[in-house]
Amino acid sequence: xxxxxxxxxxxxxxxxxxxxxxxxxxxxxxxxxxxxxxxxxxxxxxxxxxxxxxxxxxxxxxxxxxxxxxxxxxxxxxxxxxxxxxxxxxxxxxxxxxxxxxxxxxxxxxxxxxxxxxxxxxxxxxxxxxxxxxxxxxxxxxxxxxxxxxxxxxxxxxxxxxxxxxxxxxxxxxxxxxxxxxxxxxxxxxxxxxxxxxxxxxxxxxxxxxxxxxxxxxxxxxxxxxxxxxxxxxxxxxxxxxx
Amino acid sequence: xxxxxxxxxxxxxxxxxxxxxxxxxxxxxxxxxxxxxxxxxxxxxxxxxxxxxxxxxxxxxxxxxxxxxxxxxxxxxxxxxxxxxxxxxxxxxxxxxxxxxxxxxxxxxxxxxxxxxxxxxxxxxxxxxxxxxxxxxxxxxxxxxxxxxxxxxxxxxxxxxxxxxxxxxxxxxxxxxxxxxxxxxxxxxxxxxxxxxxxxxxxxxxxxxxxxxxxxxxxxxxxxxxxxxxxxxxxxxxxxxxxxxxxxxxxxxxxxxxxxxxxxxxxxxxxxx
Amino acid sequence: xxxxxxxxxxxxxxxxxxxxxxxxxxxxxxxxxxxxxxxxxxxxxxxxxxxxxxxxxxxxxxxxxxxxxxxxxxxxxxxxxxxxxxxxxxxxxxxxxxxxxxxxxxxxxxxxxxxxxxxxxxxxxxxxxxxxxxxxxxxxxxxxxxxxxxxxxxxxxxxxxxxxxxxxxxxxxxxxxxxxxxxxxxxxxxxxxxxxxxxxxxxxxxxxxxxxxxxxxx
Numbered sequence: 001x002x003x004x005x006x007x008x009x010x011x012x013x014x015x016x017x018x019x020x021x022x023x024x025x026x027x028x029x030x031x032x033x034x035x036x037x038x039x040x041x042x043x044x045x046x047x048x049x050x051x052x053x054x055x056x057x058x059x060x061x062x063x064x065x066x067x068x069x070x071x072x073x074x075x076x077x078x079x080x081x082x083x084x085x086x087x088x089x090x091x092x093x094x095x096x097x098x099x100x101x102x103x104x105x106x107x108x109x110x111x112x113x114x115x116x117x118x119x120x121x122x123x124x125x126x127x128x129x130x131x132x133x134x135x136x137x138x139x140x141x142x143x144x145x146x147x148x149x150x151x152x153x154x155x156x157x158x159x160x161x162x163x164x165x166x167x168x169x170x171x172x173x174x175x176x177x178x179x180x181x182x183x184x185x186x187x188x189x190x191x192x193x194x195x196x197x198x199x200x201x202x203x204x205x206x207x208x209x210x211x212x213x214x215x216x217x218x219x220x221x222x223x224x225x226x227x228x229x230x231x232x233x234x235x236x237x238x239x240x241x242x243x
Numbered sequence: 244x245x246x247x248x249x250x251x252x253x254x255x256x257x258x259x260x261x262x263x264x265x266x267x268x269x270x271x272x273x274x275x276x277x278x279x280x281x282x283x284x285x286x287x288x289x290x291x292x293x294x295x296x297x298x299x300x301x302x303x304x305x306x307x308x309x310x311x312x313x314x315x316x317x318x319x320x321x322x323x324x325x326x327x328x329x330x331x332x333x334x335x336x337x338x339x340x341x342x343x344x345x346x347x348x349x350x351x352x353x354x355x356x357x358x359x360x361x362x363x364x365x366x367x368x369x370x371x372x373x374x375x376x377x378x379x380x381x382x383x384x385x386x387x388x389x390x391x392x393x394x395x396x397x398x399x400x401x402x403x404x405x406x407x408x409x410x411x412x413x414x415x416x417x418x419x420x421x422x423x424x425x426x427x428x429x430x431x432x433x434x435x436x437x438x439x440x441x442x443x444x445x446x447x448x449x450x451x452x453x454x455x456x457x458x459x460x461x462x463x464x465x466x467x468x469x470x471x472x473x474x475x476x477x478x479x480x481x482x483x484x485x486x487x488x489x490x491x492x493x494x495x496x497x498x499x500x501x502x503x504x505x506x507x508x509x510x511x512x513x514x515x516x
Numbered sequence: 517x518x519x520x521x522x523x524x525x526x527x528x529x530x531x532x533x534x535x536x537x538x539x540x541x542x543x544x545x546x547x548x549x550x551x552x553x554x555x556x557x558x559x560x561x562x563x564x565x566x567x568x569x570x571x572x573x574x575x576x577x578x579x580x581x582x583x584x585x586x587x588x589x590x591x592x593x594x595x596x597x598x599x600x601x602x603x604x605x606x607x608x609x610x611x612x613x614x615x616x617x618x619x620x621x622x623x624x625x626x627x628x629x630x631x632x633x634x635x636x637x638x639x640x641x642x643x644x645x646x647x648x649x650x651x652x653x654x655x656x657x658x659x660x661x662x663x664x665x666x667x668x669x670x671x672x673x674x675x676x677x678x679x680x681x682x683x684x685x686x687x688x689x690x691x692x693x694x695x696x697x698x699x700x701x702x703x704x705x706x707x708x709x710x711x712x713x714x715x716x717x718x719x720x721x722x723x724x725x726x727x728x729x730x731x732x733x734x
Contacts, residue, residue, distance in 0.1 A: 064718045065710035068678035068689050073710065076693075076702035081517070120313050121360035121419075125374035125426065126350045135373065139364040154579055161581035165681060172584050179591060189588035193580045200579035218363045219406035 004187045011178055018174030019195070025091050025160040025170065026199075030153055032096025033103050040100070041107025042133070055104070062101035068162055070094045075166045091163040099156045103149060110145040111137060143214040150207035154200045161196075171195060262325030264289040264430055264462040265310060270319035272305055272486075279305050280486040283319070287479075289429075290460040294473035294494070297483035298509060303466045307432040310464070311354045312345055323348060323430065350378060353423030354432040357439050359415040361407035361422070367394070368403040371422045379426065386425070393421035397451040413444030417451050424455070431455075433465045445469070452476065470513055474498055482506045522701040523708060526692070530708055533691025540609045540687060541674040547613025548673070549666060552620030556628065559621070578618040583682050586611050590683040608680040616673045620666055627662035628654060664728035671720050675713065688712060 008015075043055035062070065071094035078085055085093065114137050122132040164173040175192030179185050215221040263286035270283040279302045287293050295303035308314045310321060312329060318337070321328040328348050330337050340348075362370050371393065372386035381389075394400050397417040407415055416436055423431060433452070437445045449472050456463065456476045467473055473480060473494060480497045482490035482505075490497055490506050501507040555574060559567060577585070589611055593599035631654050639649040678689035686694070692709040696702035 060718055061714065064675075064714035064721070066675040066678050066689065066713050068681065069692075069706060069710040069713060072689065072693060072702075073706045076696060077706055080703055115360075117356060117358050117360035118362065120311075120354075121356065121362070123313060124311050124349075124352075124354040124356075125422070126346050126378045127374060128346070128377070131377050135377075136362050136364075158579070158581040158583075161583035162679060164583070172581065172587070175584065176587065185588065185591040185595075189584065189591070192584055193576070193588065196580045196584065197576055219408035220363070 004182050004184055007182045008178070008187075008191065011181060014177065015171070015174050015195075018169055018171040021088070021163075021168060022157075022160050022171040022199070024088065025095060025163060025168075026153075026157050026203075028092035029095030029099060029156050029160065032092060033098075033100035033152075033156065034149075036096060036100025037103030037107050040104035041111070044104065044108040045111040059101045059104050062097050063105070067094060067098045067159055068165070070098055071162060071166060087163065087166045087168045090166060091160070091168060095156055095159055099152055099159070103152055106145050106148040106152070107141070110141040110148075113144055114140045139214075140218060143211065143218055143220070146207060146211040146214060150204060150211070153203050153207060157196070157200055157203060262289075262322070263287055264291065264324060265464070266322040266325075267306075268320040268322065270309070270321065271317045272302070272309060272314065273317045278486065280309075283486065283488070285481070285488060285491070287462060287464065289324070289462055291479060292456060292463040292465065292477040293479045293481060294465045294467060294477040295481050295483060296467075296470075296473065296509065296513075301483040302486040303483050304434055307354065307434050307464055307466060310430070311352060311432055312349055323352065350426065351429040352432065353426055353428035353430070354434065355416070355419050355423050355436045357435040359407075359412070359419045359439075361415055361418055363406070363408055365407075366403070367399070367405050367407060367410070367418050370407065370418060371425045374422075375425050389425055390421065393424050394418075396454070397421050398447065411444060412440045413447045416440065416448045420448070420451055420455070428461060430462045430464070433463060433467065435466055435468070437467065437469060468513060470498065470510070482509070484509075517703065518707075519701065519704060522699060523704040525699070526695045526701065526705050526708060529691050529695050530688060530705070530712065533686055533688040534712055536605055536685060537674070537677045537687040539605065540612060540677045540680060540685070541670065543606075543609035544613035544616060544673050544677075545670045547610060548616035548620045548669065551614060551617035552666075553624050555617060555621035556624035559625065560628070574618045574621060577615060582612065582615050582676060583679050585615060586679060586682045604683045605680070605685050608677075608683055608685045612673060612676065612680070616669055619669050619672075623662050623665035623669065624658065626665070627658035627660075630661045631657045660731055664724050664731060667720075667724040667727065671717050671724070674717060674720075 040055045040059055043051040044059065046052055071090060074085060074090040074094050075087065078090075118136055118140060119132070122136045127136070160170060161172040163170050164176075171192065175188055178191065179188035182188055212221060216223050266286040267283050270280055271278070272280040283302075283306075295306060297303050305314060309316060310323075310328070316329060320330055320332065320337075326348065327340065329345050330339050332338070361367075362373070365373065368387060368390050371390035372381075372383065375381040375386040375389065376383055391400070391403065394403060397420055399414060399417055399421070402410065402414065402418070407418065410418065420436075436452070437448055440448065449469065453472075453476060455461070463477070465473065465477060477494055480490075480492065480494045481488050482497065482501075482503065484505050490501065490503050497506065498510065501510060555570070558570060562570060586608060590604070590607065593602065593607065635653060635657065639646075639653060644653075677687055680687050681690045681693075684690075688709050689706075692705035696705035
């Protein structure tokens with residue numbers, strides 16, 4: 001065990017490098033996914049069929065074909081078509097497309113779930129559609145979408161592990177190197193899983209704080225007691241967004 | 244009742260002052276197979292305050308929602324001050340107006356809802372100034388000054404920076420009234436504005452509306468179950484049943500000497516409460 | 517750029533891989549459906565501190581990557597004299613099943629919670645034995661709310677089966693990669709693999725959405 005710990009400490013810089021790659025993939029993938037989700041989600045929520053139908057097709061396409069297929073397609077096929085992406089970009093793009101498609105559906109359904117009275121009041125004030133969406137509907141839909149987006153963000157983090165298949169030295173890859181260095185599978189992978197677990201927990205805490213802020217903005221929750229409310233809400237049901 | 248053979252277009256030629264504030268011409272509204280309104284024709288003069296009464300499902304709320312363009316007409320025309328609201332007649336064709344024009348047509352029509360529908364992500368003042376600034380192009384300072392005056396008028400001068408969720412239902416509804424008035428409406432639609440309120444909060448809201456009725460000449464269409472309020476405020480009552488106007492006259496006449504048996508039945512049922 | 521003869525040539529191999537994909541999905545779903553229910557029931561009946569431990573374990577499995585879990589167990593078993601003999605497909609479907617049981621337990625929990633309080637009150641008013649009442653009254657109602665959600669997770673699991681690539685299971689995507697590498701026909705192989713996934717998962721999702729709507733009506 002002490003041998004393992006010594007190896008772990010000497011191996012810390014490599015683990016840190018792996019963590020950085022995993023972090024880059026998560027942050028880049030999430031940013032891209034959010035952008036894609038907003039564009040496609042708003043298009044699907046719009047009353048115009050010429051916008052909604054193509055967006056729906058794109059969403060179903062990227063939800064229906066598996067993440068790994070998309071990743072391999074970008075990595076193996078794209079160069080044949082003359083576009084060379086480095087593995088990190090491939091990873092970020094695949095994650096953004098796949099989770100962006102799932103998130104787009106979250107954006108659409110959250111917008112659809114904003115109280116109809118809000119749309120009606122905005123119409124009664126003759127607000128323009130853009131203004132109505134930006135100022136009235138979206139801020140309220142945002143609160144509804146955060147829990148589902150949090151679940152997807154953690155799934156995205158878990159999804160980053162597949163990039164070790166396309167030569168990237170992310171956390172998963174570094175854990176395997178640690179296994180080889182220590183010769184102790186149980187030790188190396190326990191460390192690895194714990195690291196992922198902590199990362200997921202941090203993301204959840206961050207998203208909970210974001211949700212709290214959004215709820216305060218809508219007057220649904222008090223400003224004070226922020227930390228307390230974040231901690232006490234750890235066990236609330238997880239949102240289901242798959243399928 | 245005005246003749247129904249005239250087209251909205253021919254009316255649009257006349258002087259605006261002579262035009263009715265609201266005119267329904269052969270209006271039909273269906274939800275799927277369910278016919279809510281059919282061959283409906285009536286007009287409301289500028290400054291007139293009309294209460295629509297009738298059993299639920301008789302189509303009175305639908306009328307307000309059609310004027311506010313929250314529902315789309317199945318057939319027929321609605322004119323506001325002589326101008327077609329959502330559709331116009333070109334030759335023999337009934338043509339939908341562009342969305343932008345419809346929105347511009349509704350600028351001077353205000354509506355207050357049963358469930359207030361204040362925007363929870365904005366303060367009271369922001370709720371009121373949003374549309375004057377972004378629809379009418381008012382300056383922020385002017386809009387705010389106007390909002391303060393309106394809040395004072397409905398008895399909420401100190402609530403300007405509150406969040407709507409912190410207010411009682413009666414206070415929220417008065418903010419909603421101020422929000423509608425901030426657009427300087429020519430027509431104000433009141434859709435069961437006290438139905439969602441606790442009984443002790445109803446009087447404040449009705450008081451604010453009474454004051455507005457007395458001091459302005461805004462055309463009002465009111466759907467309510469508050470018969471005393473209807474009697475005090477409106478100059479005219481229309482009784483609806485199954486999408487038809489079955490009685491139309493001054494409140495004193497309708498409330499004391501209803502001509503139609505169904506009106507009498509409805510009134511006795513409502514007044515028993 | 518696209519060679520139809522290559523596509524047709526690849527198809528039999530891909531379909532063979534797809535067979536393993538289906539085995540993993542069906543096997544994994546069976547495990548997850550049963551284990552998920554067991555977890556959901558245990559979380560209702562276990563004493564407090566064990567309950568807390570089980571919750572932590574469920575959160576741990578749910579919030580860590582399937583790929584890492586697969587590699588972990590695979591390498592752990594590789595040195596064991598008996599366990600090393602388990603075929604990687606079997607190992608893979610067990611792990612993916614356990615992984616998804618943590619999601620499905622949440623669906624069951626939500627389903628049980630959705631049974632109206634009045635039902636529980638009626639059960640105690642009638643002095644029915646708890647275990648029996650749970651089986652014959654609560655569970656059937658809970659399942660109605662749970663089934664579409666379980667279906668969604670089964671579809672999600674189906675799309676996650678390519679992760680079994682990590683432990684050398686020759687499923688659809690692995691077959692595509694092998695064929696693509698051997699004949700330098702990645703375009704055809706991966707495009708077909710994607711289309712097969714889409715052709716299987718999209719209609720299933722539609723069916724589940726319809727089921728969801730028809731069940732919601734009761």
